[in-house]
Amino acid sequence: MIVVLREGATKEQIKKVEHKLLELGFKTHPIYGEFKTVIGAIGDKRNINKNLILSMEGVEEIVPIMLPYKLASRELYKNPTVIDVGGVKIGGDEIVVMAGPCAIEGEAEFIEVAQAVKKSGAKILRGGAYKPRSSPYSFQGLEEEGLKIMSAARAATGLKLVTEVVDTRDVEIVDQYTDILQIGARNMQNFRLLKEVGNGKKPVLLKRGLAATITEWLMAAEYIMSEGNEKVILCERGIRTYETSTRNTMDISAIPVIKGASHLPIVADPSHGTGHTKYVPSMARAAVAAGADGLIVEVHQDPPNAMSDGEQSLTPAEFDRVMKEVSKIAQAVGRSI
Amino acid sequence: MIVVLREGATKEQIKKVEHKLLELGFKTHPIYGEFKTVIGAIGDKRNINKNLILSMEGVEEIVPIMLPYKLASRELYKNPTVIDVGGVKIGGDEIVVMAGPCAIEGEAEFIEVAQAVKKSGAKILRGGAYKPRSSPYSFQGLEEEGLKIMSAARAATGLKLVTEVVDTRDVEIVDQYTDILQIGARNMQNFRLLKEVGNGKKPVLLKRGLAATITEWLMAAEYIMSEGNEKVILCERGIRTYETSTRNTMDISAIPVIKGASHLPIVADPSHGTGHTKYVPSMARAAVAAGADGLIVEVHQDPPNAMSDGEQSLTPAEFDRVMKEVSKIAQAVGRSI
Amino acid sequence: MIVVLREGATKEQIKKVEHKLLELGFKTHPIYGEFKTVIGAIGDKRNINKNLILSMEGVEEIVPIMLPYKLASRELYKNPTVIDVGGVKIGGDEIVVMAGPCAIEGEAEFIEVAQAVKKSGAKILRGGAYKPRSSPYSFQGLEEEGLKIMSAARAATGLKLVTEVVDTRDVEIVDQYTDILQIGARNMQNFRLLKEVGNGKKPVLLKRGLAATITEWLMAAEYIMSEGNEKVILCERGIRTYETSTRNTMDISAIPVIKGASHLPIVADPSHGTGHTKYVPSMARAAVAAGADGLIVEVHQDPPNAMSDGEQSLTPAEFDRVMKEVSKIAQAVGRSI
Amino acid sequence: MIVVLREGATKEQIKKVEHKLLELGFKTHPIYGEFKTVIGAIGDKRNINKNLILSMEGVEEIVPIMLPYKLASRELYKNPTVIDVGGVKIGGDEIVVMAGPCAIEGEAEFIEVAQAVKKSGAKILRGGAYKPRSSPYSFQGLEEEGLKIMSAARAATGLKLVTEVVDTRDVEIVDQYTDILQIGARNMQNFRLLKEVGNGKKPVLLKRGLAATITEWLMAAEYIMSEGNEKVILCERGIRTYETSTRNTMDISAIPVIKGASHLPIVADPSHGTGHTKYVPSMARAAVAAGADGLIVEVHQDPPNAMSDGEQSLTPAEFDRVMKEVSKIAQAVGRSI
Numbered sequence A, B, C, D: 001m002i003v004v005l006r007e008g009a010t011k012e013q014i015k016k017v018e019h020k021l022l023e024l025g026f027k028t029h030p031i032y033g034e035f036k037t038v039i040g041a042i043g044d045k046r047n048i049n050k051n052l053i054l055s056m057e058g059v060e061e062i063v064p065i066m067l068p069y070k071l072a073s074r075e076l077y078k079n080p081t082v083i084d085v086g087g088v089k090i091g092g093d094e095i096v097v098m099a100g101p102c103a104i105e106g107e108a109e110f111i112e113v114a115q116a117v118k119k120s121g122a123k124i125l126r127g128g129a130y131k132p133r134s135s136p137y138s139f140q141g142l143e144e145e146g147l148k149i150m151s152a153a154r155a156a157t158g159l160k161l162v163t164e165v166v167d168t169r170d171v172e173i174v175d176q177y178t179d180i181l182q183i184g185a186r187n188m189q190n191f192r193l194l195k196e197v198g199n200g201k202k203p204v205l206l207k208r209g210l211a212a213t214i215t216e217w218l219m220a221a222e223y224i225m226s227e228g229n230e231k232v233i234l235c236e237r238g239i240r241t242y243e244t245s246t247r248n249t250m251d252i253s254a255i256p257v258i259k260g261a262s263h264l265p266i267v268a269d270p271s272h273g274t275g276h277t278k279y280v281p282s283m284a285r286a287a288v289a290a291g292a293d294g295l296i297v298e299v300h301q302d303p304p305n306a307m308s309d310g311e312q313s314l315t316p317a318e319f320d321r322v323m324k325e326v327s328k329i330a331q332a333v334g335r336s337i
Helices: A011-023 A107-120 A143-157 A168-177 A191-198 A214-228 A252-259 A269-272 A276-291 A315-334 B011-023 B107-120 B144-157 B168-177 B189-196 B214-226 B255-262 B272-274 B277-290 B316-332 C011-023 C107-120 C145-159 C168-177 C191-199 C214-226 C254-261 C272-273 C277-290 C316-332 D011-021 D107-120 D145-157 D168-177 D191-198 D215-226 D255-260 D270-274 D277-288 D316-332
Strands: A004-005 A027-032 A037-042 A058-061 A083-084 A088-090 A094-102 A125-127 A160-164 A180-183 A206-207 A232-236 A265-267 A295-300 B002-005 B027-032 B037-042 B058-065 B084-085 B089-090 B096-102 B124-126 B161-162 B180-183 B205-207 B231-238 B266-268 B294-298 C003-006 C027-030 C037-042 C059-063 C083-084 C088-090 C097-101 C125-126 C160-164 C180-183 C204-206 C232-236 C265-270 C295-299 D002-005 D027-032 D037-042 D060-064 D083-084 D088-089 D096-100 D124-126 D160-164 D180-183 D206-207 D230-237 D266-268 D292-298
Touching: A004 A295, A011 A027, A011 A037, A027 D027, A027 D037, A027 D230, A037 C097, A037 D027, A037 D037, A083 C003, A088 A094, A088 D270, A094 C083, A094 C295, A107 A125, A107 A143, A107 A315, A107 D316, A125 A143, A143 A160, A143 A168, A160 C160, A168 A180, A168 B168, A180 A191, A180 C214, A191 A214, A191 B277, A191 D215, A206 D215, A214 A232, A214 A252, A214 D096, A232 A252, A252 A276, A252 C277, A252 D083, A265 A276, A269 A276, A269 A315, A276 A295, A276 A315, A276 C254, A276 C277, A276 C295, A295 A315, A315 C316, B002 B011, B011 B027, B011 B037, B027 C027, B027 C037, B037 C027, B037 C037, B037 D027, B089 B096, B089 C265, B096 B107, B096 C003, B107 B124, B107 B144, B124 B144, B124 C254, B161 B168, B168 B180, B168 C204, B180 B189, B189 B214, B205 B214, B205 C088, B214 B255, B214 B266, B255 B266, B255 B277, B255 D277, B266 B277, B272 B294, B277 B294, B277 B316, B277 C037, B277 D255, B277 D277, B294 B316, B316 D316, C011 C027, C027 C107, C037 D168, C059 D255, C088 C265, C097 C107, C097 C316, C097 D206, C107 C125, C107 C145, C107 C316, C145 C168, C145 C204, C160 C168, C160 D316, C168 C180, C168 C191, C168 D168, C180 C191, C191 C214, C232 C316, C254 C265, C254 D277, C265 C277, C277 C295, C277 C316, C295 C316, C316 D180, D002 D011, D011 D037, D088 D096, D096 D316, D107 D145, D107 D316, D124 D145, D124 D180, D145 D168, D160 D168, D168 D191, D180 D191, D206 D215, D215 D230, D230 D255, D255 D266, D255 D277, D270 D292, D277 D292, D277 D316, D292 D316
Parallel strands: A094 A125, A094 A295, A125 A160, A160 A180, A180 A206, A206 A232, A232 A265, A265 A295, B096 B124, B096 B294, B124 B161, B161 B180, B180 B205, B205 B231, B231 B266, B266 B294, C097 C125, C097 C295, C125 C160, C160 C180, C180 C204, C204 C232, C232 C265, C265 C295, D096 D124, D096 D292, D124 D160, D160 D180, D180 D206, D206 D230, D230 D266, D266 D292
Antiparallel strands: A004 A037, A004 A058, A027 A037, A083 A088, B002 B037, B002 B058, B027 B037, B084 B089, C003 C037, C003 C059, C027 C037, C083 C088, D002 D037, D002 D060, D027 D037, D083 D088
C-alpha cells in the first residue's frame, strides 16, 4: 500500500510513520516529492488495521494496491470457472437460462410452467418458496411445501432447481431440495447467511445487492468461498439509481467488468433489472450480447394473477419468443443456448 | 387508488377494468378526461395484487392514494411516540445520546470508555458483540463474551445498553443481555430478523438501509410493529450516493421528513454517516438542529488501535467537547441533553 | 390531474379546492373514499401553476395524468421518426455509426482517421472543435480551425459531420460547418443553448445529462422541438451512480424506455458510457441488441497520445473489429449496418 | 503521482514505463512489492496526459497524489477567504442571509418583500430575472426589466443584490445591475459561462451541480478563479439521489468537507435543497449548525400565486420565524446574524 503524507508533514512525523510501518512488518520505501511525501509499504497485509496509520499525525490517506478479495479474483485464477450443476455447465460456451415463476403457488401450475420453459430451452427451474417481501402484509411463500413442489417438478421435467434461502435456520432444509441456493439482493451482505451457504457444497447464485459496488459484491462472494464453497455464480439484477422509469437500473457494464476482475460466471436477471415485462426481451438480448453466461427470467402462465412480481413476468409464449431472440444473439457472439 | 387508462383505451377496455375493480370489492368512479380516462377505486385494500389491474389492456398505471404502512404512520397515531428504556425516554424533550466503541474488545477498556461517556452525558452505551464486516478476514466480534462485558459495564455505570443482532439464531441470547436490540443497515430488509425482534418486547433501534427510501424504512418498521413490538427507534446513518468524500451521505432532511410521516422517534449516527472523525462534531450539531431525538456516536480510548471503525471514532475527550457543543444546539431548539 | 386531499380534510376545505379548480378552468369530479377524498380535475393544462392548489389547506398532493412533454411524445406521433442527414437515415432499419476522435488535433491525422472509420462502415464523422473540459488547465479545442479541418475531412471522405456546440455565441458558426449539432451532457439543461439550436434547421444530437431522468431528457428535447426544430436524435451516454468501476453507468434500459415513450431515434455512446476502451466492444453490442438506432464511438490512431479521452478511445483496428461484431448483432435483431 | 503496474508485468514493461516517465520530466522511484511493482513519479504535473502512461503495457492504474485544483484549495491559502460585498462580509463571523422570491414578478411586490426580508435581518436580496426552467412552456423571467426592478429595490432598501445569469451573452448586462452574479446548478459545468464571470470583478455565487462531486464543484470554482476573479462563494443546494421524498438530498456534510478542502466561503440553500416549505426551517438550522457561512432562502408574499417555486417559498412571516430560530443556532456555534 501507499501512505500519502500531507503537504507540510514534518520529518519527525514521516519518520514515525515509517517506524510504525516497519513495526507492522512492512518494508518501506519513502519517496520525497516537491510538495508531498509518500511511503510505499511492501507486504501483502490485506487485513492490517489501516487506521493505525491513518490516524497518525501528518498522514493524509492510504492507497491500497492489492485488491481486498483473493479467491474471487482473476489474480489468483486466470481461467474462467465453469460450474457444473448436475451436468448443466455454467460459465462455458453455452448460455444457461433459468426460468420460472417468482413464487410457487401450487403444484399443477408449477409443473405446467416447468414443462413450458423446458420446451423453450431453459435448463434450470426457478421458483420462490421463501419470499422476502417488502410488506409484512404480502404473501410470504409456501416454505417447505414449496420446496416439495419444486422437487416434484424436477422429477417431472429433469430440470435442475434454483431457489432462494432467506434465513440461516433454513439453509439445511433448502439445501436438501435444491440444486442451486440463491442469495437474494437484500441478503448480499447478510454475512452469517453467506457463511452458512459457504459451508455447504451446493452452488450458490449470489445476486448483487440493491446498491452494492462490484467490489462489495466480490467481497460477498469471497465470504462464501473463504468457507470452502467456491461454486459461486454471480447475478446482476439492477442497481438503485435516481431513475424511476425502471424498477432498478440494470448495470449491463457490470458483465464485462466482472469478466475482467473475476473468474466466476455471471448471469443476468432482466425481470428484476427492469421491473416491467415489456423491457425484459431487449435487456435479455443486451445481457447476452455483453457477455453474460446465462439469464434468470420470471415466467408465469397468468402474470395478472401471479402472487408476486406479475408485472415483470413473461407468459410461456413470450418467454419462447425471448429464447428465440436470445438464441440469435448467442450465435452472434459465438455461443449457443 | 386511481387507475389511469391509456390515451386511446376503448370503451370496452374501460368497462372491463371497472368490472374487475367491482369484482375485487372496490367502488368505482370513472372520470372521462379530454385525452385519458381515470377510474377512482374506493376501498382500503393495501394488499390487493395490483397486477390484476395493471396487466389489463388499456391500463397505463395505478396511483396509490393510501400509504403502504399503517402502524408506523402519523395517520394512525397523531402524537409522537416516546419510548421508555428503563427510565431513559427517547422521543421526548431530552436529546438522548448513545455512545461507545464500534466493537467490544475487552472488559477493562470497555468499562473505562463507558464511564467516560457517562461522565460526558451519554445515557446509553453502545458496543458491538456480533459484527457484520464486509471482509471475511476482518474481526467478527466477541459474541456472547462481548455481551457479558456489556452487562458488566451496565452494572458498573448504570447506563442502558444497545447492541446489534445479525442472525435470527442470536435474537434470544442478545435479548437476554441488552436493553435495545439494534438492526444494522445491512439487515434492514432481513425480514426474518425483523419478525424475530418484532416478537420480542425490547425496543429496537432500526438503522436505515444503505440505499433504502424512507418508505422502505418505514415498511421495515411496520414489519417489526406488525408482529406486536411497537417500540421502534429509527436511526439515520447516511445513504449511498455518488459522492465519495464522505463514507455515506448523511440525509439530514430525513429527520424532518420522518417527523412528518411517522410518530416514531429518530436518532442520528454521525459516525457512520460521515465515516471521518473530523466531520462528526458538525454533523452531530446539524442532526440535533434539524430535530433528531438523539445521537449514536462511536467513542474509543485509542481510535488508531480500534479493531473496527477507528477512522470515525472520537476519543473520550473529543466526545466531551461534542457533547458540550450539542448541548448548546439542544438549548437553541428548546430541548436539553 | 388528480388532487389528493389529506385524511381529515374538512368539507369546507374540499369545497374550496373544488371551487379553485373550477375557477382555473377545470371540470371537477370529487371521489369520496373511506379515508381520503380525491378530486379528478379535467382539462389539458400542463402549465397550470400547481402550487395554487398544492398550497391550499387540506391538500396532500397532486398526481399529474398527462406527460409534461408533447412534441417528443409517442402520444402525439405514433410512428418512429427517421431523421435524414444528407441521405444518411437515423431511426430506420439501418444502424448508423458515428466515429472519430474526441478532440480534433490536426488535419492530416483527422483525415486519416476519417478514412479509416469510413472503411469500417461509419457513416458520420465525430470530432470536437469546442471542448467542455472539467479542468481549466486542459486543452480546450481548436475552435473554428477545428471546424475547417472537419469540413476538409468531409470533402475528402463524403462522411457527414457531428460536432459539439458549447456556447450560444457559437451556434451560428458551428451550424455553418456541421451536419449535426451536438449538445453535450453538461449542457442538456442549458436552456438558452437548446433554444438557439431549436431555431436552426440542422439535426441535433442531444446527449443525456449526467444525472438526468428520462423525463428531463425528453423535456430538453421538447425545448428544441418547441422552437421549431423537430430533428432531435437522443444519445444515451451513461448516468452518474455510486459505482466507480466505470466512468458512468450506461443505462442500456433507457433504450427500450425511450422507444416506448418517444418517437425520436436514440443512439448510444459506449465510449463515455464506460470510460474504458476495454468495455466499449461489449457495450456497443449490448446497445444494438437492446434496440439502439446507432452508436457514437471515439476512435483515435494513437490513443495514448490523444489530447482528450484517450483512455476510452479505440484504435482504427479495434474499431474495425467492433464494427464486425456489432454487424452480427444488428443482423440478429433484424437490422443492418 | 503513483503508477501501479499489474501483477505479472515484465521487467521490460516496467523499464519502458520508467523511461517514459523520465522523458515526461518526472523523477522516478520504483518500488518492487511481492506481487506488484509501483513507480512513484515526482513532479507537479497536474496537466500531464495520464493516458500516455495508462495505455502502456503492464500498467494497471495511476493514483494522483496532488489535487486537481490549486487556487480553490486550502493547500494554497491556509486562511478562510472573506468576501466583501459592498460592506457585507461573507465568510466571517457573521451568518449572511440572502432572501427573496424565486422570480421577479413586479416592482411593487418585489420592493415589499425586500423590505420584509430586510426587517427580519437579511442582508442580500435574491430574485430571478433570467430563469432556467425545465419546461419550455413555463415562465422564463422578466429579463432586463427584472434587473431594473431589482435595482429599484436596492435603492429602496440598501440591500445588496444576487441574481442568476444563464447565458454568456447576458453576463455584461447582469453585471451592470447586480452585486453578486449567481451561476445556477444546471450551469455549474457551463465552462464558457464560468470563464465569462471569471473575467469580471463581481463576486460569484457558484451553486453545486445537480450531481456534482465536491471535486468537480471546486474545479468549477477553479475555472472562475483561473480567469482572475477569486471572489467565489460556494452554495450547497442539494444533490440528486434515489430518495424522492425531498426534491433533492441536501448534502449538509458538504459544508464541513468544503471547510476542510477549500478556503472559500460556503452558504446553503434549504429551499432548493428540500423543495418543500415545511422542511426549510429545520434544514436552515442544520446548515448553520454544521458551519455554513450563510443561507439563501426563497421568500414570497403569496407562495400559492408565485410564478415559480411557490411550493418551497416561505412567507415573510415564516421567514421571520426562521431567522429567529437560525439566530439562536448561530449563537450556539459562536457566530451571529
